[in-house]
Amino acid sequence: MRLSNGEVLLRWPLAQHIITAGWTYTDGSAHNAIDLRAAVGTPVYAAEDGTVDWLQAWDGHTKTGMQSYGNAVRLRHAAYNGGTLQTRYGHLSKVLVAYCQAVREGDLIGYSGETGNCFGAHLHFEVIYKGTRRNPLYWLDADFETASAAVRAHLGSYVSVARPAAEAALQTLTIGPMTAGDVATFRNLAQQLAVPCTAAQA
Ligand SMILES: [Zn+2]
Numbered sequence: 769m770r771l772s773n774g775e776v777l778l779r780w781p782l783a784q785h786i787i788t789a790g791w792t793y794t795d796g797s798a799h800n801a802i803d804l805r806a807a808v809g810t811p812v813y814a815a816e817d818g819t820v821d822w823l824q825a826w827d828g829h830t831k832t833g834m835q836s837y838g839n840a841v842r843l844r845h846a847a848y849n850g851g852t853l854q855t856r857y858g859h860l861s862k863v864l865v866a867y868c869q870a871v872r873e874g875d876l877i878g879y880s881g882e883t884g885n886c887f888g889a890h891l892h893f894e895v896i897y898k899g900t901r902r903n904p905l906y907w908l909d910a911d912f913e914t915a916s917a918a919v920r921a922h923l924g925s926y927v928s929v930a931r932p933a934a935e936a937a938l939q940t941l942t943i944g945p946m947t948a949g950d951v952a953t954f955r956n957l958a959q960q961l962a963v964p965c966t967a968a969q970a
Contacts, residue, residue: 769816769873776848777929778815778907779873781857781893782806782880785912788890791903791924794916800901801856801894805915806880808861808889814871815855815893815907818843822856823867831885837892838884839863841877851898858892859883933961 769777782804789803806812822842827835837858845853861881871877882889895904903926910928914920946954 770846771929771932773932775929776816776845776853776907777909777931778855778895778904779813780804780908780911781813781815781855782810782891783813784810786915787912787919787923788915790914790919790922791905791926792922794918794922796922801858801892802904804891804893806889806891808879808881810880810891811876812857812860812878812880812891814843814873814875814877816843816845816853816873818845818855818871820844820865820867820869820871820877821854823863823865825863826883836885838886839878839881840884841865842896843871843877848897852896854896855904856892856894856896858894859886859890861889 769779771777784805786805787802788805789799791799791802793799820841821844824834824837824840826838837856839860839862840856840858841860841863842854842856845855847853857878859881860878860883862879863877864879865871865877880889880891886892893904895902895907903924905923905926905928908929909931914923
């Protein structure tokens with residue numbers, strides 16, 4: 769989702785958020801993605817509104833090149849600061865979307881699995897910005913656990929997206945009529961909370 773300040777907050781692609789591999793593997797080698805614990809058949813959800821701009825069916829045996837992703841889906845989201853923003857979901861057991869299909873954030877797009885170059889079932893999740901893989905933790909909130917201290921030590925550097933309190937439960941509140949002094953008080957409060965505020969003249 770796009771926050772009112774224009775920043776991106778992606779939705780976790782699984783209901784459970786346990787990271788089993790971070791930006792680097794525990795041996796320090798590059799991963800450039802995160803892996804999330806998921807048994808075969810775990811529902812995988814779109815991280816944001818978007819369009820399926822690439823997908824792949826695994827040939828059932830190749831574990832190198834693009835086939836290392838196994839059954840996989842990539843979504844293209846709205847541009848961010850003029851750059852293309854995409855997310856990719858790998859090692860799926862089943863893909864439920866078609867090329868060019870539009871999806872909404874939270875839509876079921878497939879089921880996790882262990883296809884491609886995969887040792888044990890999990891979801892491989894990438895964020896691609898301007899054509900380069902970025903640390904997904906920059907685009908997600910801090911609501912996650914790690915499988916071990918070693919994994920936690922290899923998350924890379926990142927700053928989680930802070931979910932603004934006003935957007936956690938967005939409501940419309942209509943108050944009135946009120947005095948000019950009260951209007952000023954409410955406007956100040958709205959400003960402090962960073963919520964949109966409109967005043968209608970009677
Ligand atoms: Zn991975």
